[in-house]
Every structure is written in C-alpha cells, then in structure tokens.
Amino acid sequence: MLKVASYNIHKGVGTDRRRNPGRIIDVLNEIDADIIALQEADRRFGARAAAIPEKLLEMHSDYRAIPLDVQIDSMGWHGNAILVRKSARVVAHDIMHIPCLEPRGAIMAHCEWEGKELAIFGMHLDLSGLWRRRQAAAIIKLAQEKQREVPVVLMGDLNEWSAASGCLKDFGKAFEMVECGRSFHSRSPIATLDRIMHSDGIRSSASGVHDSPASRKASDHLPVWAKIAIG
Secondary structure (H helix, E strand, C coil), X not given: CEEEEEEECHHHECCCCCECHHHHHHHHXXXXXXXXXXXXXXXXXXXXXXXXXXXXXXXXXXXXXXXXCCCCCCCCECCEEEEEECCCEEEEEEEECCCCCCCCCEEEEEEEECCEEEEEEEEECCCCHHHHHHHHXXXXXXXXXXXXXXXXXXXXXXXXXXXXXXXHHHHHHHCEEECCCCCECCCCCCECCEEEEECCCEEEEEEEECCCHHHHHHCCECCEEEEEEEC
C-alpha cells in the first residue's frame, strides 16, 4: 500500500496571511504520505524561489522534492512540485507544456518503491473552464501514453467547481476518480477543487481530506489523500 496526497500550499502563506514554511512541513508530516503533489510551491514573482527552503525540508521531514532541473531557486514548474520519501528511487521526471491563458504547467515523476513502479502527474489547472478542458486533454493524452509503461496517478488543484461537467467529465472518461471530499476553503470547506485520479492497475482502499488545526491555518486549501495498491 502507498499513501498519496495533493496539497495546494498557497506559497506557504496561511489563513493568517503570514508566510510560514515550517507550518507546511508540520502538515506534510501529519499527512505522512509516500508521495505528495504540491501546487503553488514557489513564490509567484521575482526568482520564483521555493516556498519551502530545501534545507528546511531536508532537516525536518523525510521528504525530498523531485529535481525538475528548470529554475535554480524553485522547487517546481509553474508552482507544481512532487515530494517523495528520501528512500524512493526516481526513475524519470519531466515537465509538461500545456495550453494556457495564464502561466500553467504540469509535471511527471516516475518512481519505484520496493520493486513497484508508479508515475505521478501533478497539476494546477486554469481558472477558465475553456482552458481547463484544453489542459485536461493534453494531460490525459500524456498520461495515457505513460500508462502503457506503468500505472499512473494524477493529482492536483483542478479549479473545477462542477462535479458533472467540464474537465472532471473529461478526466472521468479516462481515469478513476477518488472521492476525497471538500478541500477549499480550509476554514470552511465548500468546494472539491483538489482531486486524485488513477489508471487501471491501481485500487484505492481509503481516501479523505486532512483536516487538522495545523492544516486549517497553514494554507487556504486542505490536503487530500488516498491509500492505493498497485497491481
């Protein structure tokens, strides 16, 4: 069994409007997942420095960020990052250029745990419904190609409020949607914006929203998680 999670960390800025990467690490440790897809993992302007300093993550958690080899000071690509446990073996990683109105991207990491391989796609989709569907189509195509090699999990902030239409309908035709629950806004969740999906060859046994005193304060999103079995 592996535990996967997705978390929009809002650049480390909490609901008290204070930037505190230590609080994000506390929540990551609470979730205790094997793989975590992060959104808004870099600051928006300037050098786009990582919202969680690499040394802080190394010293206070069992996680490391997948090296995307894009920007020196950034953790991710357009704010998307994937964290894995230090014991995981990274087989491959890639960034994806997707259609966008505003700067958006998606990333992929192919990893191995104790002989089991899995590809993880992380994403943060557009606020525009039209562009979300274009982005979903591009990601679905790439994920289905990768699925020929290994099972895939797709996670992220889809920014989709409607459960029955838009990009969720598109993703639902190609992948199994895990029911996690409402994750936004963290103080009073009303929307299921953060999603986890997977291909055939994967079974999810449990899922949910990580709602704790720390997570309600650390970001405007709550993390979502799922326990999965490969094979």
